Structure formats: structure tokens, C-alpha cells
Amino acid sequence: MIRSLRPVAYSPDKEGVEPIRADERKMPAFEARRSMSRAAAARSQGRLLLAACLLALAPALAAAAPVAPEFSLTSQDLGALTTDLPGSIRQAILANPRGFLHQLARVLDQPQDLLVLVDKSHLLGADYVPPDLVPLGGYRLAVSRNDLSLRRVIMTDVLAMVAAAKAHGVTLLFSSSYRSYEYQREVYAREVKMYGQEAADRESAHAGASQHQLGTAIDFGSITDEFAGTRAGRWLAAHAWEYGFTLSYPKGYEQVTGYRWESWHYRYITRPAARLQREFFGDVQQYLLEFLDAHRAQLQGARSK
Numbered sequence: 335m336i337r338s339l340r341p342v343a344y345s346p347d348k349e350g351v352e353p354i355r356a357d358e359r360k361m362p363a364f365e366a367r368r369s370m371s372r373a374a375a376a377r378s379q380g381r382l383l384l385a386a387c388l389l390a391l392a393p394a395l396a397a398a399a400p401v402a403p404e405f406s407l408t409s410q411d412l413g414a415l416t417t418d419l420p421g422s423i424r425q426a427i428l429a430n431p432r433g434f435l436h437q438l439a440r441v442l443d444q445p446q447d448l449l450v451l452v453d454k455s456h457l458l459g460a461d462y463v464p465p466d467l468v469p470l471g472g473y474r475l476a477v478s479r480n481d482l483s484l485r486r487v488i489m490t491d492v493l494a495m496v497a498a499a500k501a502h503g504v505t506l507l508f509s510s511s512y513r514s515y516e517y518q519r520e521v522y523a524r525e526v527k528m529y530g531q532e533a534a535d536r537e538s539a540h541a542g543a544s545q546h547q548l549g550t551a552i553d554f555g556s557i558t559d560e561f562a563g564t565r566a567g568r569w570l571a572a573h574a575w576e577y578g579f580t581l582s583y584p585k586g587y588e589q590v591t592g593y594r595w596e597s598w599h600y601r602y603i604t605r606p607a608a609r610l611q612r613e614f615f616g617d618v619q620q621y622l623l624e625f626l627d628a629h630r631a632q633l634q635g636a637r638s639k
């Protein structure tokens with residue numbers, strides 16, 4: 335269908351412009367419209383150019399921006415901080431860097447002595463004694479001997495964990511706790527005598543190398559592999575982290591931790607750290623503590639004010 339027989343003004347950027355009546359042809363409207371179209375085209379070209387520039391710069395701008403509000407770290411910084419971690423753990427962190435740094439900030443706010451790395455190559459001094467040891471006899475706890483003690487600072491969470499287990503019908507039996515430097519020496523010598531040095535080194539720490547000297551590690555129940563299958567062993571494996579405790583020597587990680595699997599040995603590392611361990615460190619305490627030991631100073635220096 336022919337809509338109009340009248341002539342139609344040409345416009346390079348606009349289709350279906352209003353037809354111009356024959357008597358309007360000599361009026362300046364046509365020229366004005368054409369120059370307005372040129373200005374509009376120039377403006378839109380300018381905008382396109384700006385958008386293209388921003389698009390080209392976007393990766394550089396993103397790389398230079400902090401990943402999370404809690405730190406001044408860029409994604410490149412985080413990439414460098416995580417290079418020593420196993421691939422799967424690094425991937426988990428880099429897949430959610432904001433979430434990781436958010437949790438990490440809370441962990442760095444916890445008392446540093448609760449997160450100190452103690453293993454075969456990071457020893458405590460012979461004179462290190464925790465400042466706030468309290469005998470467990472002063473609490474309503476199931477103990478297998480009367481000389482046990484732990485740090486007072488962890489007792490609120492210890493008691494919360496015991497009460498939660500009890501509410502599930504599970505009794506947690508405390509079998510070993512703080513060990514002095516001297517006592518570690520005796521335990522190790524006894525193990526060597528009984529099983530030989532090679533076997534002893536897989537499950538008994540040299541003096542100064544035991545987490546028990548921190549006063550924040552606990553051995554539960556029978557201190558045998560059978561403990562894993564007991565109600566207490568299964569309850570702790572599922573819930574201890576909720577109260578800030580994690581298994582120090584998990585199955586299959588002897589090359590990483592230096593010790594064979596110990597289903598009974600839990601260390602308190604604070605609740606935020608236990609969560610970070612589960613969500614970002616493959617639930618391996620050693621990886622988390624090594625990471626903090628290696629990077630704490632840099633991370634604290636990169637905290638946002």
C-alpha cells in the first residue's frame with residue numbers, strides 16, 4: 335500500500351521521517367535536520383569510543399582493584415599468596431576470593447597464639463607454658479585421669495561442645511590434654527622403647543613438637559583407631575568444627591602433617607578458623623596453619639584501615 339505520494343526527505347540515520355510538504359521544500363528545516371543528525375551521529379560515535387576504551391581497560395582496572403573491602407589485596411596479590419597451596423585448594427579460594435578474604439579477616443582477628451603452627455619443623459621452646467592452664471577437675475567433664483588441664487581461654491567452647499554432644503546422647507571422654515615439654519620427652523622415649531623409632535615418629539612428637547604443649551589439643555576416648563567408629567568419634571568428626579575444634583592428623587595426609595591418622599586428636603583453632611578450614615582448605619588443618627604462618631604479616635599489613 336502506498337502511504338503517501340508526497341516527496342520524502344532523505345535522512346541518513348532515520349527511517350520513516352515525516353514527509354515534507356512541497357511548499358516546505360525551500361524552508362531551512364531540511365538543512366537543520368541534516369545538521370542535527372550529524373551532531374547526534376558525532377555524539378553517539380563519541381559515546382561508542384568511550385565505551386570501547388572502558389571495555390579495553392576493564393581487565394586492567396579490575397586487576398588493580400582490591401578484591402574485598404577487608405584488604406587492599408588485588409586478585410594478582412591473592413594469586414601470588416596462594417601459589418604454594420595444592421591446586422584444588424587454590425581453585426576454591428580463587429573461585430570465591432571475596433568470601434575467602436571476608437572469612438580470613440575474622441580469622442586474623444582471633445588470638446594469634448591459638449593459631450600458631452606447631453609441627454615437626456616448627457617447635458615450641460622448652461620454657462613455653464600456656465599462661466592460663468586450668469585443671470579439668472574443676473569442671474563437670476568425663477576424664478580418664480585426674481591431672482588433665484587445658485587453657486582457660488578455650489573452656490567456653492569446650493563446655494559448649496560437651497553439652498551439645500550430651501544433648502545428642504554422646505559422652506566425650508577426655509584422655510589427654512596439656513603436655514609439658516618434659517612430659518613429651520618421656521612419652522616419645524617410651525614410644526621408641528616400645529615400638530622402635532620409625533613407628534614412634536609416625537605418632538609421637540619430639541619434645542617441643544607436640545600440639546599438646548599448647549594446652550589446646552585434646553585426645554578423646556580410647557586413643558586407638560577404633561575410636562573413629564564409636565558414637566563419640568563419629569559425633570566429633572561431624573560437629574567438633576562448630577565449636578572451633580578440628581582433627582589435626584586426618585587419614586591420608588601423613589606426608590602433609592608428618593603423623594599418621596589420629597581420629598582422636600583434636601586441636602582448638604577458634605570457630606572462624608575451623609569454618610575457613612572446612613570451606614577453603616580442604617578441611618586440612620595443616621594447610622590452613624601453614625598458610626597463616628607463611629603469610630600472616632603480609633595479610634595484616636594489607637588490612638583495610
Ligand code: DAL
Pocket residue numbers: 537538539543544545546593596599
Ligand atoms: N600424637 C601427636 C602427634 C603428639 O604426640 O602430639
Ligand code: ZN
Pocket residue numbers: 510546551552553598599600
Ligand atoms: Zn594427641
